[in-house]
Amino acid sequence: MTYNNDNNCKLFVGNLPRHLTYHELRKLFDQVGEVKFAKVLNRENIKVPYGFVIMSNENEAKRARDTFDGYELDGRIINVEISSQNKQGQNQRKVRKYQQDKQLSDRVMFVCNLPYSLGENELVELFADFSCENAALVVKDGQSKGFGFVRFPTEELLKEAIRMMNNHKIGDRYLKVRKAFKDDDVKVESKTTTNSTENFQTQIGQENQEEEEQN
Known part of the structure; x- marks a missing residue:
């Protein structure tokens, strides 16, 4: 070979x-x-x-x-x-x-070994018990690479999520989680902005379509 x-x-x-x-x-x-x-x-x-x-x-x-x-x-x-x-x-x-x-983030988690089928909304829901604010998957060609970042409102909740969710089984995979680096904070923030814009555009498109159907 x-x-x-x-x-x-x-x-x-x-x-x-x-x-x-x-x-x-x-x-x-x-x-x-x-x-x-x-x-x-x-x-x-x-x-x-x-x-x-x-x-x-x-x-x-x-x-x-x-x-x-x-x-x-x-x-x-x-x-x-x-x-x-x-x-x-x-x-x-x-x-x-x-x-x-390397400075560690006090609010953002790095998570890997995720199922490739898991979406960002599902990732947020996975950490909902820890008041997860938002999440960003790393995606290539429209397909999740199986890892991403999750943001929490406080460091205490981040630590608790790490303690409780490391090695948590989802499907046939065991999650690996840790604090992200400070440099990674922006990945979640920029993803949130992008998602918000896309969601807004989708919502407007749906409203326009509904109006056309009613007319």
Whole structure:
């Protein structure tokens, strides 16, 4: 079997949990694109396990990096880099840098491993018990990529939602949730504005159609 070995499609994934398998690593990255190859190096002589993932193209590799760099996986903050930009020996220094420099949001949650059929209204409803304000799915070509962002009115409700909903089963999937980064706040806000405009235009169109039918 031949893989695309272009370093712009290959990702280095550092600070992995000790018992993570390549199947689990592949399943994680499958959420953001097509995984061609995944490998985990976690032998006993390796102090901190790490791995490699090859995506089908450069855009998917960048999306995977942007999604999972700094992601919490089984208690570890993993770091993800495009292989051509990685210096493996800097792994642990980079992990500490993410922990120190990346600011977490106090209102927005990152959620992944969602069913692809789940819509944004259903995502809001899923977190309705925590007074969810709105949600934004990451979509490509009209199809959900299985992850997105949810905003709450207070940090306390965000923390409670994380505590209660991480590993919550929906269909045949188990949700993975954590605090989003501060930079992600705008993704929910801009999505809300877009949705509001689209909903308004849809509503006007429906009203015009009803008037025409009545006339």
